[in-house]
Amino acid sequence: MKIGNIKLKNKLILAPMAGITNLPFRLLCKDAALRYTEMININALERNNKATKKLTLTNKQEKPITFQLFGLRESPIKSAIEKIESKADIIDFNFGCPAHQIVGAGSGAALLKRPEKIGKIISTLVKHSSKPITAKVRLGYDKNNIIKLAKIIQDNGASAIAIHARTYKQGYSGKANWKAIQEVKETLSIPVIGNGDVTNGKQAESLLKHCDAVMIGRAAIGDPQIFTRINHYLKEHKQMPMPKLDEKINLFLQYYKLAKKYDLANLHTLRQKAQEFTRNLRNSRIIRKELNKIETEELLVKYMESQKSLNKTKS
Numbered sequence: 001m002k003i004g005n006i007k008l009k010n011k012l013i014l015a016p017m018a019g020i021t022n023l024p025f026r027l028l029c030k031d032a033a034l035r036y037t038e039m040i041n042i043n044a045l046e047r048n049n050k051a052t053k054k055l056t057l058t059n060k061q062e063k064p065i066t067f068q069l070f071g072l073r074e075s076p077i078k079s080a081i082e083k084i085e086s087k088a089d090i091i092d093f094n095f096g097c098p099a100h101q102i103v104g105a106g107s108g109a110a111l112l113k114r115p116e117k118i119g120k121i122i123s124t125l126v127k128h129s130s131k132p133i134t135a136k137v138r139l140g141y142d143k144n145n146i147i148k149l150a151k152i153i154q155d156n157g158a159s160a161i162a163i164h165a166r167t168y169k170q171g172y173s174g175k176a177n178w179k180a181i182q183e184v185k186e187t188l189s190i191p192v193i194g195n196g197d198v199t200n201g202k203q204a205e206s207l208l209k210h211c212d213a214v215m216i217g218r219a220a221i222g223d224p225q226i227f228t229r230i231n232h233y234l235k236e237h238k239q240m241p242m243p244k245l246d247e248k249i250n251l252f253l254q255y256y257k258l259a260k261k262y263d264l265a266n267l268h269t270l271r272q273k274a275q276e277f278t279r280n281l282r283n284s285r286i287i288r289k290e291l292n293k294i295e296t297e298e299l300l301v302k303y304m305e306s307q308k309s310l311n312k313t314k315s
C-alpha cells in the first residue's frame with residue numbers, strides 16, 4: 001500500500017494518541033508500517049512553544065512517520081508546516097478529537113459539523129506542503145455523514161483518509177461501525193485506513209476486508225508488540241504467545257532508556273508507562289499499588305528491575 005509516494009511495509013498503523021505515542025513509544029512499535037505522532041497544535045507550533053517542540057522529535061529509525069496537526073484557522077498552517085516539513089513523511093490533520101477543550105475551541109471533532117471548512121484546511125495543507133496530506137476523521141458529529149466528508153477530503157487533494165468508525169456524539173460507546181468504512185472504500189479512490197476496536201489478528205483480518213490498512217490505538221497502549229503479533233497472524237494464521245512479565249519489564253526499561261535519551265523522562269509519565277506496560281498481567285494490581293507509593297524515578301526503575309528477578313526466583 002502507498003500513501004502518496006510513501007510505501008508501507010505492511011497494513012498495520014499505530015494511531016495518534018496524545019500522551020502515548022511520543023518518540024520513545026513509537027520506536028518500540030517496530031512492526032507498525034506507519035506511526036503517527038501525538039496531535040500537535042498548529043498555533044503552538046507557529047509560536048515555537050517549547051513543550052510543543054518536543055512533540056516534533058523524531059529520528060530515522062521510525063520512518064515513515066506521520067505528523068498529526070490540529071487547529072481551527074488556516075492562517076498558522078503555512079508556518080506550522082515549515083517547522084515540520086523536513087521531519088515528516090506524511091502530514092495528517094485531526095478532525096476527530098472529542099476532548100472538551102479541543103471541541104470547545106472549534107477544532108478536532110467540532111470541525112465535523114463544517115465540511116466546507118475541512119475542505120479549506122485540506123487544500124491549504126496541500127498548497128503549502130510537498131508531503132502527502134491525510135485526514136483522520138470520525139463518521140460525523142452527531143450522525144453518520146462520512147461519505148460527504150470523505151469525498152470533500154479526497155476532492156481537496158488528500159492522499160489517504162483514516163476513519164475512526166464512530167460519531168463524535170458516540171464517544172467510545174457502542175461498537176465501531178466497520179460497514180461505514182467499507183462504504184467509504186467503495187466510494188473513494190484514495191487509500192482508506194480503518195480504525196476502531198481492533199485488538200487482535202482476527203479482528204484486523206476482518207476489518208482489512210473493508211479497507212486498505214488498519215489503525216490500532218488503545219490496544220497498543222503498553223503493548224507495542226501487538227503489531228508483531230498481528231502481522232504474524234495475518235501471514236501465518238497462528239497466534240503468537242502473549243508477552244510475559246519479564247518481556248514487558250524489558251520493554252519498559254527500553255522505554256526508560258529512550259525517554260532519558262530524549263529528555264522525556266519524569267516520575268509521573270514513567271509511573272504511567274510502568275502501569276501501562278504491566279497491565280493485564282497476573283501481578284498487575286499489586287504492581288500498580290506499589291508503583292503509586294514510589295517517589296523517585298530511580299526507585300521506580302529499581303522496583304521494575306526487581307520484579308524481573310523476583311519472577312526468575314519464582315519460576
Ligand SMILES: Cc1cc2nc3c(=O)[nH]c(=O)nc-3n(C[C@H](O)[C@H](O)[C@H](O)COP(=O)(O)O)c2cc1C
Pocket residue numbers: 015016017018019020038039068094095096097136164195196197198215216217218219
Ligand atoms: C489516550 C488516547 C489519546 C488519543 N489521542 C489522539 C490524537 O492525538 N489524535 C487523534 O486523531 N486521535 C487520538 N485518539 C484516538 C485514537 O487515535 C483512535 O482513533 C481511537 O482510540 C479508536 O481506535 P482504537 O479502538 O484502536 O483505540 C486518542 C485515543 C486515546 C485512547
